[in-house]
Amino acid sequence: MIQIAVLGYGTVGSGVVEVIETNKADINKKAAEDLAVKYILDLRDFPGDPYESKVVHDYNIILNDPDVTIICETMGGTKPAYEFTKQALLAGKSVCTSNKELVAAHGPELLKIAREKRCNYLFEASVGGGIPIIRPLNYSLTAEHIDGITGILNGTTNYILTKMDKEGVDFDEVLKEAQEKGYAERNPEADVEGYDACRKIAILSSLMSGKNVNYEDIYTEGITKISSADFKYAKQMNKSVKLLALSRDTEDGFFAMVAPFLISREHPLYSVNGVFNAVYVHGNMLGDSMYYGRGAGKLPTASAVVSDVVDCARHQGKTIMCFWDEEKVEVADRKRARRKFFVRVPADKREAAMGAFGALAEVNVGLAEEFAFMTQEMSEAEFDEKMEKIGGCLNRIRIMA
């Protein structure tokens, strides 16, 4: 019997308990031992809940109980999750988490403690919810040199952008609806400004490089400036707008970015709609592969946490392979990245735009008051310079090659 503690009885935490209960037979078979939830840590009480008697308010009860060998940290945030996780690992208890903030901020340090204490710090649920992506990167693509990851890593923004695309409505309206439906938070900043996707691509980039990519070094742009007009143009070009999180390991340096991109209908990420997420991975032998599924939600995320619990159960006293050192990756200046851009300027800037960019391809959807075009490929620095010269821009969106 393996005794588990769940930290935080919110959406994901209660999902963990539900998954373990619902799929008991399958899970115990795969774990090769029976799993049991011994404690649930929460500030609140849950009178009437079938797990009411497991609820404790003092973390030390869990920490000091030698029977508890695996802890599910589903609290989110870094305080007190960081301290709790560190104490657990130092006590030789494995920790499985859905907490991307903590993993992005302290991953290598916590992994190091786990190695020293011969236990595990696993975080399959921290990226892509229920989509297996951490394990495929760590255990499946072991014969590959992975040099590119492109992800749709945030369900809220993908839901909003999909709605805008399909229904032609504007950002504010869809956001409001998403908030009412519970697909977006009251304070939607972490999602719509790209901060959530930034944490996730920092984690994937670190696993890709084996070193530490600091999320604060990743240029991040949200979707708040994307309008229904942008989608009109996108449609005209057989494209859509997606919030992409990407990293590229090139001869010119390691690039990483979160920003809205125009993406063509032929690209497999184009069809990733609504609350679905996907991660598109490029390796030097395999070429492109993609991992697709529900990127959030109670049960999908909980399922990923429990899959980590099973892995811990099968590897007691042994640390599972994970290459993520504390050594820092120098993230290259985004200004050196080369790509094409889509630009909309007021109609009276037409001449200026043509003068600055020379070769450009006009895109016309019948909006007389503006001039829209696609540029040639150029560095972001070069692009910024030309745009400054033109002065005055309605919007510009990067184009995914």
Add this chain to the structure above:
Amino acid sequence: MIQIAVLGYGTVGSGVVEVIETNKADINKKAAEDLAVKYILDLRDFPGDPYESKVVHDYNIILNDPDVTIICETMGGTKPAYEFTKQALLAGKSVCTSNKELVAAHGPELLKIAREKRCNYLFEASVGGGIPIIRPLNYSLTAEHIDGITGILNGTTNYILTKMDKEGVDFDEVLKEAQEKGYAERNPEADVEGYDACRKIAILSSLMSGKNVNYEDIYTEGITKISSADFKYAKQMNKSVKLLALSRDTEDGFFAMVAPFLISREHPLYSVNGVFNAVYVHGNMLGDSMYYGRGAGKLPTASAVVSDVVDCARHQGKTIMCFWDEEKVEVADRKRARRKFFVRVPADKREAAMGAFGALAEVNVGLAEEFAFMTQEMSEAEFDEKMEKIGGCLNRIRIMA
């Protein structure tokens, strides 16, 4: 240093050697030991090949060399691959294979020997080429009860169907071109009749159920009857035709089938084109997830074989979890499966069709000489019966729900 032998120096076998050489640094780091190819077994000699000196013709040299602990079986077929694999496992040597025929025919027996001898029989490359799918099923989705798998598992037929869809040409013409380009074999039967996809879905179905799904029990239909007219109708319905391999674990029984299906534009498998493969998996917690990539080809397939080698290297003396018992799964009669159908009959059968089916939805693409329609959902038995009554059918294609 871990010494490896490669059985068969054909496309995949030479790819294995190339992957190990090209990605040496990454692979050795992940294997936690250096890998070296000590022998290559082939009937032929390879004068001038950089690995010429490793080539041997007698399998006993490999079998009797205690230094060799991992064998890559990339010969294909069951003779002599079955005997060779069995002997290796009995000698405690792990075997990594791309050979879906052998895995489908003798998987549970070989896995049992591996367990007894504390070594491994791994077969990531046997399904979906380089797409990680065996490992995700075995190690990632461990908290799920998986009840449905739908795959595009054969690159040749998907290439042919994609070409037919995009270019409106007929089967024979595309097949000829595919043969000239090397995408289809001289004798294309195993691909176009669905036999290859059948082996692969038998393997995935077995892993899904934990028991043995015999490939001979799976109803299999190829793509040779699909015509350019079918694609005209498909387009009209916003669908395409794909050769799907599927299995469903339901309360009514375990269903498995390989057949062409009409699939809607909204379905993620719709966009899987050309030589790409994808596996769509349904679990009771996670819902749908999809794994996409190159389903064949020298380096992608070899990359999957080498990822198995890395896994063997990290688990010496320990058998990695794989639930696939010899106990047989009763595959339900396909006649009990329920679905909608698309049907084309000669124009003079219109009345008969309307009489037999009652409620049907006509599909018109301007071919006066025929009458085409979609049926309501019904059992395959019921459908067969009605079609018999009508007598005379140009084609009928199942519709994916």
